[in-house]
Amino acid sequence: MTRPTPFILSSVKAGRFVNEVEYLRIISGQRQDWRAQALKPCLWVFSLFYRAVVSIRNRMFDWRLRTIERPRVPVISLGNLTTGGTGKTPFVAYLTKWFQQRQVQVALLSRGYRALPGEVNDEKLLLDRLCPGVPHYQNPNRCASSKQAINEGAQLLVLDDGFQHRKLARDLDIVLIDAVCPWGHGWLLPRGLMREPKSSLKRADFVILTRADQCSPAALAHLKEEVARTLSRDRIACAVFRPQELVNVSGETESLDSVAGKTVWGFCAIGNPEGFRQTLENAGFVVAGMQIFPDHHHYSSDDLEEIGVQAANASAELILTTSKDLVKTSEQKLSEIPVWSVEIGAEIIEGNEVFEGLLQNLMQEVSLD
Known part of the structure; x- marks a missing residue:
């Protein structure tokens, strides 16, 4: 899996960089090693300071100590x-x-x-x-x-x-x-x-x-x-x-029925990657694997090349991503495998x-x- 870019834990200067995907694994409990267990109390202490700041800020708005502007339209x-x-x-x-x-x-x-x-x-x-x-x-x-x-x-x-x-x-x-x-x-x-x-x-x-x-x-x-x-x-x-159709970077569309049952490789940089995986499975795809990047990640050429390599190694017939991720790429194929986004509607x-x-x-x- 490609290594996502590092980031600093929230707005807290924790003294070192932590990979965002690993951070999510730690706070969700997926990682149970001693390092993860040692880090959780430290994060909890920082969360107390964060709670205090949020509380003070909200009280200032509640008590009208900070200005609230009202536009002329709804x-x-x-x-x-x-x-x-x-x-x-x-x-x-x-x-x-x-x-x-x-x-x-x-x-x-x-x-x-x-x-x-x-x-x-x-x-x-x-x-x-x-x-x-x-x-x-x-x-x-x-x-x-x-x-x-x-x-x-x-x-x-x-x-x-x-x-x-x-x-x-x-x-x-x-x-x-x-x-x-x-x-x-x-x-x-x-x-x-x-x-x-x-x-x-x-x-x-x-x-x-x-x-x-x-x-x-x-x-x-x-x-x-x-x-x-x-x-x-x-x-x-x-x-x-609800998944509605597939769309590629050229704006071409493909119905879900025409590709149902195909083996796919997924990638995304969203807040809930597991939800995207479940969307693919519910739409009838066989998910061979998925690469997860930090939320709002900007894809480099190396990232895209690695996605194509991983998809080819998994014998994927399609590479699928979210609409939010597709707009950050310009590739119609990676390793000769078609790249599509899954268009969804609320x-x-x-x-x-x-x-x-x-x-x-x-x-x-x-x-x-």
Whole structure:
């Protein structure tokens, strides 16, 4: 397997570099060697400091000690409690298309996380393809980009990864929770993947449990009960991500039925790689193996060459990746094996009536503006 690029544990200067994939194996409990066991208490201590900082920051906003700006148009925030892997990008596209179909001029606001200098990140590249013609402003200062978007004609703003960005007021605060790994292995950063404690859900207007089809009915019911301790049950929905077709870098498509049962090699750099593997298996592919890179990883020529070698060694007929990863490559084949992304779409399977009611309420605000 190709060695992913190193990174520093969260924002904590741990004194040495740790491979991100290995870090995830440690905090999830997959690694049980003595080094992993020795590191966990250290990470827990850092998480106490992190919790204190998050608590102080939230209190400052709760008590209005920090300024909150309210734009002239409605704002929808999509966010989560954990670091990635909940399916925000498909839902940003879902919301954007919903309002576009009703003739609302939507603009997207995001930070541009892990974009290379002078470039945009993978999420913008993907959303530009999924939502052609929709302005997408990437700026760590979302208040500044909201003003720019409104001045350029936006009637509604979708704030991507906005739950923790409290400087910008929102009219609908949606939190996505991955039903497969809902609480980031049970700990705040860096001991786990939680950006905020569960109690922060009290700020949310609506919660969507994603990948509801990838966990047992009992586990899903238990998760609903946990969320319902903070939010009323009618504000909880369940969603799935359904594979729709294959797409390559040239924009060509292939139906899933035509390739079902083929042996494939996967690669991805997303927050929940296991969810991608399960998506491939549920779509009927035989997964010979998968290479996992750090979230938002930028692929080098060596990375792509190694993917092709590994796929060829596994006698794979196709190389499959996510839509977010495909936009960072320009290869139609690796080791003469076709490379495709699996296009997925978000679908709310429970709680959609209340959710659509909230969106319709925002429509009225748009029409009054």
